[in-house]
Amino acid sequence: MTFMVSPLIATDHERNTPDTIIVGAGAAGLLLAARLAEAGERVVVIEAGPERTLDQLWSSQIWARRLKWSGAPVEESGDHKVGHAFNAGMGTGGSALHHYGVWLRLHPGDFQIASDHQRGLDWPFAYDELRPYYDRVQTEVGLSGDANAEVWRPPGAPYPMGPLPVFAQGKVLAKGFKAQGKRVAPLPLAINSSSYHGRAPCQFDGWCDAGCPIGALANPLVTWLPRAQKAGVELRHNTRALRVERDPNKPERIEALVVSGPDGRQRLHAKRFIIAAFTVQSTRILLNSIGDKPAPGNRHDQLGRYLTTHPATTVFGLFDEPTLPHLGVSAGQLISHDDYDDKSAAGGWGSSQWLIAHAIKPNDLLGYATGRPDIHGPELKPWLERAAQHLGNMTVVCEDIPLASNRITLGSSVDNDGVPIAATHHDLHPDARSRWQQRTTEGQALMRAAGATDVWQGPMAPMHIMGGTVMGADETSSVTDPWGRVHDTENLYISGPSLFPSSGAVNPTFTLSALAWRQADHLIT
Amino acid sequence: MARPSVSKVTTTTTARDGQLTRRDTLRMGALCASFCIAGDWLTTSPAQAKALGFTPQVLSSQQLAQLAALADALVPGAAEAGVDAYIDAQLNAGADSMLLAKYVGVAPPDQAGFYGAIADAVAHAVANGTAIKDLPAAMLTDSVPHWQGPPASYALFVLRADALDVTWGTDTGYAALGIPYHAHIMPPSSW
Structure with missing residues (x-):
């Protein structure tokens, strides 16, 4: 593989060499930066996107699109593409800047699907290993919820805040679950129900997707960034990580990170490197680091494999009674995990969850008007007026089955830096598709049981992106060790959801944060 | 025509040839961006730009x-x-x-x-x-x-x-549907 040749500027005076360079200023990268700097390390964070500040988080579904990925395109293929342009973020805060704040723990069974079900991969440890980190992070960040009401919740400390209120839409949809013999609980969220650590409580306006400028939703700008800045972390924006380079005299060590930014192309030296650039780009950086030796973590051709994304679908209904669907938060008001733990239940394979009663807007990809292209012309306005007051909606999130053939590779073209772009291939396993079909059918029945007079569902959508640099104890089936250290290196680590050997069916931000906290503990000691 | 790095900004909302009034502008919302109109770059809503014959x-x-x-x-x-x-x-x-x-x-x-x-x-x-x-x-x-x-x-x-x-x-669209916009921060323009 060749790269465009440009002058490399040496910047590595020994006295200025950072202890750690982190690629990516998202949830994992900024958490690690804060923790390591607070422990006395000199830390530099490289971020491909621009600086984001709270006063830029304007309440608009149109402006919100600025927060999404706008870097090098990703070539996507397969029957269930991962949706990188929608799921990935760019700039300070990364994807977590636009995330909805659903912070759920993986269930114990999610950690051992290979052992229990002969599917995919096991995690290299059990739930009990991660539990104390979940507990610690939820105290640091602040979660709201009702642990007792979540009868299916894995063991752990109760939430530091009570749940957010349930509005009309949630109450209406709950009736459907009750009628079908299913339980619901307040949705646990990284959104303040009361003031927490100096951050304001939520105002229930449903602008979460545009970023939360009041700091009620725990995006990295209000959680880890202030701590990182206070601890002296240097943050370089608009700087793209191109590849890491091995030390020619000691190839198991990474000597430099090659970046391209406002100062041109540079080789940055550090004692340790952590790639936390979200699933696809983290893997791309490693793939582009091939030299005389295989790319880091790829001695056994595992790099990029086991790419996963949750198949998810929103089910909608119109009701006679008012639901006021503009009220609340984008994530929803209620949750049901009644069907979560029986992965082998008839009808398909895998866990699933319902996120119930999202605050919803008329426009944008997830808007209620956008999802009904069959309604147009003079019929549209009356329909919109009714939906604005009487709509209910809820989303089923299903487990993906990790497949080695679902993979991130390098694409057929290069970006503006002359570096090959990423390509993803993702097919949904037929058994996971069957589970999704089963749950969406049930979802329509739940809507009708709640009293909906008109029921429809959106398409299957890819929600979250995980895998690609999965961790494991066995180098022949993983890329990193259980601490996220790339197997064939001494000083290169990965952080973020790309480490997940399997997806479960819960939103990943809580788990990736717990993993990052655990990594920090490991690196500090 | 090259787009200038700094556009000429106008907040024109008064009548122009009897076509646009401040009320018209407010009704159409604050969908402001830079458009080339009669050779100048003006910051207007798309509705205004259309009415003024943008290039x-x-x-x-x-x-x-x-x-x-x-x-x-x-x-x-x-x-x-x-x-x-x-x-x-x-x-x-x-x-x-x-x-x-x-x-x-x-x-x-x-x-x-x-x-x-x-x-x-x-x-x-x-x-x-x-x-x-x-x-x-x-x-x-x-x-x-x-x-x-x-x-x-x-x-x-x-x-x-x-x-x-x-x-x-936009905020005007929401108002027409009878739902509150309730912005945390109102965008300086709707896009």
């Missing part, structure tokens, strides 16, 4: 007229709201385009060609006897006679989403 930067006037006609058939009010000006301005923004198309497989570098192809396909279909008002139903089922462009149902989805953005996705 397209990416697509031709004919192409934009086709898109606006179809968008208005899908979402009545979209043409008045300036969906043609909105699309052209976003295409001119390059990598900073905020068109929803980027979510569904049309990256910013490909968007100009994509929208141009839709416009040309609409023109071709109309020239071959399909009325604009009949296009939505036929596009939905990919059954437009003489359609030569991106898959019709896909094109419909994307263009309808743009029309929804400018017509109903």
Whole structure:
């Protein structure tokens, strides 16, 4: 593989060499930066996107699109593409800047699907290993919820805040679950129900997707960034990580990170490197680091494999009674995990969850008007007026089955830096598709049981992106060790959801944060 | 015409040739961006830009007229709201385009060609006897006679989403639906 040749500027005076360079200023990268700097390390964070500040988080579904990925395109293929342009973020805060704040723990069974079900991969440890980190992070960040009401919740400390209120839409949809013999609980969220650590409580306006400028939703700008800045972390924006380079005299060590930014192309030296650039780009950086030796973590051709994304679908209904669907938060008001733990239940394979009663807007990809292209012309306005007051909606999130053939590779073209772009291939396993079909059918029945007079569902959508640099104890089936250290290196680590050997069916931000906290503990000691 | 790095900003909301009043402007919302109008770059709403005769930067006037006609058939009010000006301005923004198309497989570098192809396909279909008002139903089922462009149902989805953005996705659109906008921070312009 060749790269465009440009002058490399040496910047590595020994006295200025950072202890750690982190690629990516998202949830994992900024958490690690804060923790390591607070422990006395000199830390530099490289971020491909621009600086984001709270006063830029304007309440608009149109402006919100600025927060999404706008870097090098990703070539996507397969029957269930991962949706990188929608799921990935760019700039300070990364994807977590636009995330909805659903912070759920993986269930114990999610950690051992290979052992229990002969599917995919096991995690290299059990739930009990991660539990104390979940507990610690939820105290640091602040979660709201009702642990007792979540009868299916894995063991752990109760939430530091009570749940957010349930509005009309949630109450209406709950009736459907009750009628079908299913339980619901307040949705646990990284959104303040009361003031927490100096951050304001939520105002229930449903602008979460545009970023939360009041700091009620725990995006990295209000959680880890202030701590990182206070601890002296240097943050370089608009700087793209191109590849890491091995030390020619000691190839198991990474000597430099090659970046391209406002100062041109540079080789940055550090004692340790952590790639936390979200699933696809983290893997791309490693793939582009091939030299005389295989790319880091790829001695056994595992790099990029086991790419996963949750198949998810929103089910909608119109009701006679008012639901006021503009009220609340984008994530929803209620949750049901009644069907979560029986992965082998008839009808398909895998866990699933319902996120119930999202605050919803008329426009944008997830808007209620956008999802009904069959309604147009003079019929549209009356329909919109009714939906604005009487709509209910809820989303089923299903487990993906990790497949080695679902993979991130390098694409057929290069970006503006002359570096090959990423390509993803993702097919949904037929058994996971069957589970999704089963749950969406049930979802329509739940809507009708709640009293909906008109029921429809959106398409299957890819929600979250995980895998690609999965961790494991066995180098022949993983890329990193259980601490996220790339197997064939001494000083290169990965952080973020790309480490997940399997997806479960819960939103990943809580788990990736717990993993990052655990990594920090490991690196500090 | 090259777009200047700093645009000439105007907050014109007074009557101009009896066409636009402050009330008109408020009704149309604060959808402000820079448009080339009579040789100057002005910051206006897309509706104002349309009324003042903006100069397209990416697509031709004919192409934009086709898109606006179809968008208005899908979402009545979209043409008045300036969906043609909105699309052209976003295409001119390059990598900073905020068109929803980027979510569904049309990256910013490909968007100009994509929208141009839709416009040309609409023109071709109309020239071959399909009325604009009949296009939505036929596009939905990919059954437009003489359609030569991106898959019709896909094109419909994307263009309808743009029309929804400018017509109903703003504070004025919300007000018309009777729902509070309740911004944490009101955007300086709606896009």
